[in-house]
Amino acid sequence: xxxxxxxxxxxxxxxxxxxxxxxxxxxxxxxxxxxxxxxxxxxxxxxxxxxxxxxxxxxxxxxxxxxxxxxxxxxxxxxxxxxxxxxxxxxxxxxxxxxxxxxxxxxxxxxxxxxxxxxxxxxxxxxxxxxxxxxxxxxxxxxxxxxxxxxxxxxxxxxxxxxxxxxxxxxxxxxxxxxxxxxxxxxxxxxxxxxxxxxxxxxxxxxxxxxxxxxxxxxxxxxxxxxxxxxxxxxxxxxxxxxxxxxxxxxxxxxxxxxxxxxxxxxxxxxxxxxxxxxxxxxxxxxxxxxxxxxxxxxxxxxxxxxxxxxx
Amino acid sequence: xxxxxxxxxxxxxxxxxxxxxxxxxxxxxxxxxxxxxxxxxxxxxxxxxxxxxxxxxxxxxxxxxxxxxxxxxxxxxxxxxxxxxxxxxxxxxxxxxxxxxxxxxxxxxxxxxxxxxxxxxxxxxxxxx
Numbered sequence: 311x312x313x314x315x316x317x318x319x320x321x322x323x324x325x326x327x328x329x330x331x332x333x334x335x336x337x338x339x340x341x342x343x344x345x346x347x348x349x350x351x352x353x354x355x356x357x358x359x360x361x362x363x364x365x366x367x368x369x370x371x372x373x374x375x376x377x378x379x380x381x382x383x384x385x386x387x388x389x390x391x392x393x394x395x396x397x398x399x400x401x402x403x404x405x406x407x408x409x410x411x412x413x414x415x416x417x418x419x420x421x422x423x424x425x426x427x428x429x430x431x432x433x434x435x436x437x438x439x440x441x442x443x444x445x446x447x448x449x450x451x452x453x454x455x456x457x458x459x460x461x462x463x464x465x466x467x468x469x470x471x472x473x474x475x476x477x478x479x480x481x482x483x484x485x486x487x488x489x490x491x492x493x494x495x496x497x498x499x500x501x502x503x504x505x506x507x508x509x510x511x512x513x514x515x516x517x518x519x520x521x522x523x524x525x526x527x528x529x530x531x532x533x534x535x536x537x538x539x540x541x542x543x544x545x546x547x548x549x550x551x552x553x554x555x556x557x558x559x560x561x562x563x564x565x566x567x568x569x570x571x572x573x574x575x576x577x578x579x580x581x582x583x584x585x586x587x588x589x590x591x592x593x594x595x596x597x598x599x600x601x602x603x604x605x606x607x608x609x610x611x612x613x614x615x616x617x618x619x620x621x622x
Numbered sequence: 623x624x625x626x627x628x629x630x631x632x633x634x635x636x637x638x639x640x641x642x643x644x645x646x647x648x649x650x651x652x653x654x655x656x657x658x659x660x661x662x663x664x665x666x667x668x669x670x671x672x673x674x675x676x677x678x679x680x681x682x683x684x685x686x687x688x689x690x691x692x693x694x695x696x697x698x699x700x701x702x703x704x705x706x707x708x709x710x711x712x713x714x715x716x717x718x719x720x721x722x723x724x725x726x727x728x729x730x731x732x733x734x735x736x737x738x739x740x741x742x743x744x745x746x747x748x749x750x751x
Contacts, residue, residue: 401656
């Protein structure tokens with residue numbers, strides 16, 4: 311395909327158009343991804359998550375610059391939520407990254423979460439693959455750490471970094487917030503604020519109680535991203551984690567798991583769409599709902615019947 | 623599921639972004655995906671951001687008086703980058719006398735103070751490619 315050839319020849323326009331094709335589910339999207347697939351698997355993927363206002367975009371901007379200093383090219387997928395009311399979105403991550411537009415070694419793509427159908431994680435994953443095939447060495451996926459689909463995205467990264475800031479609540483918040491469990495490294499941003507030491511201790515304590523981290527203990531770095539302070543140490547930590555994953559053979563496991571998750575998501579998506587079109591949107595189903603409402607029939611056997619027909 | 627993507631940007635040196643933010647919010651509420659890029663940008667930054675996000679519309683806001691230079695420059699750079707079907711619109715304190723020249727330079731429409739945001743939404747819906 312022409313667009314794929316151009317993308318592989320480093321056309322930024324072709325990369326951009328290819329991501330749009332995936333995002334909007336154009337007819338040629340599957341063909342593009344099929345042709346791209348053999349050229350993927352080379353980039354190192356970093357997931358960045360954390361609460362709104364933690365400074366993820368600013369940190370991403372600074373990390374990208376640090377990676378450029380170290381001679382790496384960088385792709386960034388910055389995800390912001392779609393309004394559930396209007397379907398519109400304000401994608402404001404780029405405002406922190408406008409400096410990066412002057413650098414040909416960096417490509418930033420903003421993505422809205424849109425609806426649940428079609429799977430954000432799948433589309434973000436495809437955007438990562440397209441940047442990977444384009445030849446980006448490092449790809450950063452940045453998203454707010456609320457909601458399963460966002461967590462799913464960063465979970466599939468090679469290295470996942472959780473960004474936290476002081477003053478967000480006591481240690482109970484740290485225990486209950488699920489995102490703290492997925493961090494391979496932690497960054498306390500805005501570390502010139504009061505409460506940084508306390509937050510540091512709370513994360514330490516949480517890590518002590520977490521039995522999963524055998525062999526790699528997530529480091530805790532402090533940054534003031536807006537001033538560019540502490541950025542080198544964060545990149546050093548990411549590189550240390552990468553070295554650990556390679557030496558221990560775990561990188562292979564992570565990537566195998568990623569492929570498994572991706573295919574599972576694709577299968578689920580296909581089945582969901584099929585059920586939506588062939589079952590939910592039919593008159594027959596509406597009639598069944600009316601019968602269930604009047605208690606003529608019950609939903610359990612209806613589900614059995616439908617599953618029996620769909621999965622025959 | 624092809625959502626309309628709009629880049630809202632302020633080229634040049636003025637920092638008055640209230641208008642741009644009001645427009646950004648109105649466009650979001652109209653169901654568009656708005657990439658808000660902020661103040662004090664060069665035409666090159668705007669054009670490159672438009673390319674990377676593959677937007678359908680570039681909405682420029684400017685209150686410094688440099689619209690006759692900066693708006694056409696953005697159009698020119700978009701074309702240079704191969705973005706030929708992006709709708710470029712402008713807004714701000716722009717004298718009526720300058721509007722024909724801006725339109726000739728490829729700015730599809732110019733919205734001056736007092737324009738209801740719904741008019742901008744309608745224009746985008748009617749003209750976006």
